[in-house]
Amino acid sequence: MIRDFPLRWLVYWLLLPNLAIMLMWFVGAPPMTPMFATFALVGLVAAQLKWPWVKRAILAGLILYTIYYYVLVLFNLGPDGLSMLWPFIVEVKPLRSPEYLLAALVLMVSCTIALYKAPSVKPFTSPMPFLLAIFAAMLVLAVDYWATESTRSTYRREAPAGAPVQAATYEAHLFQPKAGGHHLVVVIVEALGVPVGEQEKAIFAADWNRAAWRRRYAVEHGEIPFYGSTTSGELRELCQVRQSYDDVTEPMLGCLPARYRKAGYETHAYHGFTPSLFQRDRWYPLIGFDSFLFRDDLYGLGLSRCNGVFAGACDKQIPGLIAERLKAATKPQMVYFLTLNTHLPIMRDKSIETMECTLGDGSWAQDNPQLCRLFLMHHYLAEAIDALAMDPDLPPTDFLIVGDHFPPFFDRVDRNRFVPGVVPWVLLRHSDEDSS
Structure with a gap:
């Protein structure tokens, strides 16, 4: 033998x-x-x-x-x-x-x-x-x-047979525009997961459950299941469907941007990467976006380049552009922002300010460098969204922040720091009795 x-x-x-x-x-x-x-x-x-x-x-x-x-x-x-x-x-x-x-x-x-x-x-x-x-x-x-x-x-590429499509936009009752004409900003955050460890929970809560938000907004939190990649998350949230972007070949009037456009809103999309990777410049108009700005457009407006495996415009600068649009608007706005810079793996790089990470207590940051850099990049984004949401000159605006998919770490130790199969969402619904 x-x-x-x-x-x-x-x-x-x-x-x-x-x-x-x-x-x-x-x-x-x-x-x-x-x-x-x-x-x-x-x-x-x-x-x-x-x-x-x-x-x-x-x-x-x-x-x-x-x-x-x-x-x-x-x-x-x-x-x-x-x-x-x-x-x-x-x-x-x-x-x-x-x-x-x-x-x-x-x-x-x-x-x-x-x-x-x-x-x-x-x-x-x-x-x-x-x-x-x-x-x-x-x-x-x-x-x-x-x-x-x-x-x-x-690793959840496909949903079980018969599983219903669940979307944060639907759970937050945003699919039907409401009377009042509040602006709406939907932010899909790359690799935003639900943490399980105490250190990670504390960092997450400090960014996405801020007490100051409750002075201006009714705040809701939730979790929804995810399947597939980023484009799957986009179609889940924008159209409440489970399909490939390749299958979007004709106008989809049931999608969120199309619904809001029909209700009289102007609809706009921002993404810091090139439109060619997933043909977003082809199918974004089909789901109802009037306009969209990608990497080269954003560079032309003065945004900086943030390095990484997916190098493009810096996420933390885009909320400033959104603020300008909302303040200058003469019609209600539905704005969509798909983030970029938290694609894993995240490197130590000056352009994204990840040379040092000191989040957490004790030796947590030193013991978990990749995990720390992910939370740090999410923190930069959360700070920019907070500055936008709490701007005293901002017209009444509702915000939905939701993850696209689970943080896809290679390392099983880091991967197991998040609840499998779900992503979090946060809704900031503007209170007409703003106390800020």
Whole structure:
């Protein structure tokens, strides 16, 4: 049995091609069990072929598809994510992040070795190597299942069959414009989760449950389930639907911006990144936005650049633009602001003021650097929203602040600091008896 064990097949056809993904088992990773099973089955058949170039072509295809699948799972994208792959490669700069850079280096080295050596694996000559290869592959699947068990529920690409669509805009009774003509500002915050630890809860409450808000607003808090990526969160909140942005091909009159436009509001959207990544400049008009400003538009208005894997205009400067619009408006405004700068991983960078993070008590910040930087970036955003909401010259305005999806940390320790499956929302409903 030892003599028949297909060690070279296991190393060159399964372990080395997937080494970068398997190393993530030690820090946290999405479940890859179905993909590994497919990889092993196809690799087992391909290894029996006699043409080296065919073997290499099949192995290269497996590697490319596995990387594609891993990216989809990692970012909670559905199987239609192929349509955004090229814009993602062009617009996003993952090699700015040390984590991505290290993963890319490991991937390149291990896959190069595998592609060079795999064709040299000789076809099996008896049933025993096949049985042992299947057994070895099943062990890999078992390890993947065990290693990802604690975070499996936090990867939520698709809703269970029959699950209703829940949106904070609906829970807060904003889908139908009310009489009175208050302005409405909806802010979807990248990677805003519901914390579970006492330190994290205290930091969250200091930013998103401010006592001063109650002097001007009726404040409500809630939680809603999320599925999918940022665009899924946008369509959840703006249209109360669960579908891909690719499916938005004609006007959707039931969406929030369209409803408010019909009620006489001007509708505007702000986002600090390029519109090309998820075709927002194509489908935003279809859901009812009169105008929208993206990265280059915001740079033209004087906003600064904030670095990161998703580099673009600085979130904390956009509320100032919204304030100008609301104060100058002659008609009621429905304003939508999708944030950008809290896309993970968040680096230490002067442009986003994350060189030092001193949130929390004791050694919390030092022990949790990535977590601290996420809360710090959310704090900067909360301060900017607070300045907007509490501006004494601001006309009566209602605010809804809601997360798009769970903070997608690689590290399972950081990932488990948040309630799986839900995002928070905060409603500030302006009181006509403003005591500020």
